[in-house]
Amino acid sequence: MLLDSILGMFSMDMGIDLGTCSTLVCVRDKGIVLNEPSVVAVRKGTNIVLNDGEAVGLVAREMLGKTPGSISAIRPLKDGVISDFEVTEAMLSYFIRKVHGRGGLVRPRVVIAVPSGITAVERRAVVDSAERAGARKVYLVDEPMAAGIGAGLPITEPTASMIVDIGGGTTEVAIMSLADIATAESIRIGGDDMDEAVINHLKKTYNLLIGEARAEKVKIAIGSAAPLDEELTMEIAGRDTISGLPRKIVITSEEIREALKDPITAIIDAVTTTLERAEPELAADLIDNGIHICGGGSCLRGLDIVLKNATGLTVHTVEDPLSCVARGTSVYLENLEIWKDTMDHSERGWE
Numbered sequence: 568m569l570l571d572s573i574l575g576m577f578s579m580d581m582g583i584d585l586g587t588c589s590t591l592v593c594v595r596d597k598g599i600v601l602n603e604p605s606v607v608a609v610r611k612g613t614n615i616v617l618n619d620g621e622a623v624g625l626v627a628r629e630m631l632g633k634t635p636g637s638i639s640a641i642r643p644l645k646d647g648v649i650s651d652f653e654v655t656e657a658m659l660s661y662f663i664r665k666v667h668g669r670g671g672l673v674r675p676r677v678v679i680a681v682p683s684g685i686t687a688v689e690r691r692a693v694v695d696s697a698e699r700a701g702a703r704k705v706y707l708v709d710e711p712m713a714a715g716i717g718a719g720l721p722i723t724e725p726t727a728s729m730i731v732d733i734g735g736g737t738t739e740v741a742i743m744s745l746a747d748i749a750t751a752e753s754i755r756i757g758g759d760d761m762d763e764a765v766i767n768h769l770k771k772t773y774n775l776l777i778g779e780a781r782a783e784k785v786k787i788a789i790g791s792a793a794p795l796d797e798e799l800t801m802e803i804a805g806r807d808t809i810s811g812l813p814r815k816i817v818i819t820s821e822e823i824r825e826a827l828k829d830p831i832t833a834i835i836d837a838v839t840t841t842l843e844r845a846e847p848e849l850a851a852d853l854i855d856n857g858i859h860i861c862g863g864g865s866c867l868r869g870l871d872i873v874l875k876n877a878t879g880l881t882v883h884t885v886e887d888p889l890s891c892v893a894r895g896t897s898v899y900l901e902n903l904e905i906w907k908d909t910m911d912h913s914e915r916g917w918e
């Protein structure tokens with residue numbers, strides 16, 4: 568333990584929100600120092616990362632449009648968990664190197680936020696990947712706890728705090744009290760499923776094929792969960808599935824809302840089931856404390872309204888909803904000496 572504290576002085580310990588869409592890294596006393604897409608550019612059909620392992624994150628996304636054909640973009644996390652180990656390791660290793668610098672004397676300790684619903688095997692995979700990517704010691708925290716702490720909720724107090732974190736691949740719902748998760752639900756549905764719903768709608772209704780990036784743009788530009796004061800329209804280009812030729816159409820926010828119904832209903836169901844399973848005392852606290860929503864998906868117009876209607880509780884969107892998990896990991900870093908024994912961690916490493 569003493570050795571670890573001394574080593575800590577020579578390494579730049581970091582907190583990582585390893586997300587399906589983006590990865591954020593924060594460093595003690597410096598806040599968020601990296602925020603890049605969780606994308607890796609590899610030579611097509613292989614796991615070889617381009618540019619000697621440097622084609623990761625923003626660089627990978629930029630390279631994509633420029634040299635199509637020989638390069639494929641891999642998102643190594645799916646539904647919030649690692650779907651491609653080798654590529655995740657390459658990605659983590661690049662991010663750790665970028666933040667820590669090659670000159671770092673000692674390998675860093677790393678706190679990683681993971682979905683609360685992942686299996687022990689999946690947790691192990693995250694630890695192994697981070698260790699091989701250059702971490703000295705790896706600690707895991709549950710995403711809802713990190714989100715609660717990052718949002719400044721009183722999760723260590725004897726009152727209920729409820730977090731709904733809607734990410735790209737997962738939605739995490741948790742009721743917390745006394746620094747522990749009392750009831751939680753993690754579903755593998757998030758913003759990516761909304762994009763897919765947009766793609767399917769356009770294919771089915773207009774025989775128009777669009778890609779994921781364009782579908783995400785539609786969702787962000789005119790997507791909603793509840794009726795808007797002023798409904799919106801948008802022109803969208805894609806490829807006609809019958810003629811094979813490019814074509815443009817105009818779509819409305821009403822039809823996109825209808826298309827998004829399934830993933831949104833799944834999110835609402837996860838929230839109501841969690842509430843139904845909560846201890847009555849904690850459920851009662853939530854009448855005053857309300858629900859806090861975060862993650863990129865919480866920015867969808869009207870999501871707060873449909874959640875309020877379904878639960879009867881006040882719904883607050885946390886400040887800076889995309890970075891609250893990362894901010895929470897940085898609080899864990901600050902308190903690592905006190906909290907580390909309560910956290911899931913790698914058995915190897917020096918202590």
Ligand SMILES: Nc1ncnc2c1ncn2[C@@H]1O[C@H](COP(=O)(O)OP(=O)(O)OP(=O)(O)O)[C@@H](O)[C@H]1O
Pocket residue numbers: 585586587588589590646647733734735736737738757758759783786787790861862863864865866867868888889
């Ligand atoms: N304004 C917006 N309206 C709707 N959705 C949005 C908006 N901004 C971002 N998103 C969506 O939020 C999702 C990404 O959220 P976030 O960065 O919190 O996920 P992540 O942490 O990478 O994923 P996960 O937690 O599942 O691993 C994407 O699906 C993105 O399209």
